[in-house]
Amino acid sequence: MAVRDSSLPFCRSKSSIWWRDLRNLLNVWSFVSCWFSSCVSCKVGIGDEIDFWRDCWLAADPLFVQFPSLFQVLLAPRITIAEAGYWERSSWFWNFCLFPPELLGAAAAADFASLSALLQHISPVTSVADRFVWKWDSGGFSVKSAYANLMLFARSQMLLGLNDKKSLNCIWKTCVPFNVSLFSRRLILACLQTKDELVKRGVLTGNHCLACPLCLHHQESHLHLFVNCSVAEEVWTLIFGWMGFVYSKSNVGISEHLMLFVSALRGKVRKGFRGLIWLATVRAIWLSRNAILFKGGSKGSQDIVILAKSVITA
Ligand SMILES: [Zn+2]
Numbered sequence: 001m002a003v004r005d006s007s008l009p010f011c012r013s014k015s016s017i018w019w020r021d022l023r024n025l026l027n028v029w030s031f032v033s034c035w036f037s038s039c040v041s042c043k044v045g046i047g048d049e050i051d052f053w054r055d056c057w058l059a060a061d062p063l064f065v066q067f068p069s070l071f072q073v074l075l076a077p078r079i080t081i082a083e084a085g086y087w088e089r090s091s092w093f094w095n096f097c098l099f100p101p102e103l104l105g106a107a108a109a110a111d112f113a114s115l116s117a118l119l120q121h122i123s124p125v126t127s128v129a130d131r132f133v134w135k136w137d138s139g140g141f142s143v144k145s146a147y148a149n150l151m152l153f154a155r156s157q158m159l160l161g162l163n164d165k166k167s168l169n170c171i172w173k174t175c176v177p178f179n180v181s182l183f184s185r186r187l188i189l190a191c192l193q194t195k196d197e198l199v200k201r202g203v204l205t206g207n208h209c210l211a212c213p214l215c216l217h218h219q220e221s222h223l224h225l226f227v228n229c230s231v232a233e234e235v236w237t238l239i240f241g242w243m244g245f246v247y248s249k250s251n252v253g254i255s256e257h258l259m260l261f262v263s264a265l266r267g268k269v270r271k272g273f274r275g276l277i278w279l280a281t282v283r284a285i286w287l288s289r290n291a292i293l294f295k296g297g298s299k300g301s302q303d304i305v306i307l308a309k310s311v312i313t314a
Pocket residue numbers: 212213214215216217218224225228229230231
């Protein structure tokens with residue numbers, strides 16, 4: 001069922017006060033933004049009503065969450081899908097990034113390559129209006145169903161494991177750039193676009209290569225890429241060695257890994273710096289994985305450690 005008025009994306013004057021308030025909250029409160037994205041799905045038509053970056057139309061998350069570095073470099077543009085490309089004869093061409101890719105910087109360029117690959121076979125649909133679908137009430141949107149679902153979402157967030165909460169807390173307290181902090185929180189909540197997640201969302205199928213780009217041996221997942229992969233294990237061994245410690249791999253989740261890392265360095269490395277080392281390392285693993293996936297070539301554990309150290313010692 002289509003939801004209410006179609007003015008939601010840009011809050012025109014005919015939007016209800018409730019929608020206007022909600023929309024304003026989305027820009028400042030990521031918790032509400034996350035919840036809202038889970039409640040409304042966009043069906044792309046012409047593309048003139050859907051916010052290219054902020055609405056949830058391509059996967060489970062808005063593009064600004066999936067590609068934060070590029071979004072920041074482009075100065076948080078507010079464009080519709082229709083404005084993010086153009087038709088030439090009967091072919092659609094995306095031009096959401098007006099910067100030459102070589103001027104974007106490494107992280108934004110990696111985002112650009114990933115997003116371009118994701119959009120490769122996607123285009124708006126001419127002659128069909130965009131639609132917004134409220135998922136939780138067959139009778140259409142109501143404040144009651146929105147409130148009930150917001151409370152459910154809040155409760156599910158509260159049901160995060162103790163180590164997940166501690167990890168998120170640790171990330172909040174660590175002084176890192178916003179995009180690193182956002183990336184790390186998404187990692188803890190298992191919201192990165194790893195191949196197993198893309199399969200769940202129907203973006204990748206069994207015809208695609210689902211192997212981890214670092215080791216090429218196992219299916220890529222959050223836990224594999226950052227903890228269990230043989231290349232990741234080498235990276236952690238080198239990072240621990242750099243700090244003067246021996247890394248012993250244990251069968252733990254991502255949050256537990258962060259907690260164990262922080263506690264191993266407690267009393268030996270100053271507070272705040274411990275979290276930074278871990279965050280820089282996982283971020284370097286992710287950027288290297290993206291570089292292999294979207295630019296080709298290879299990245300070994302030494303390259304990843306050099307990248308992590310460049311952030312830590314900056
Ligand atoms: Zn691997």
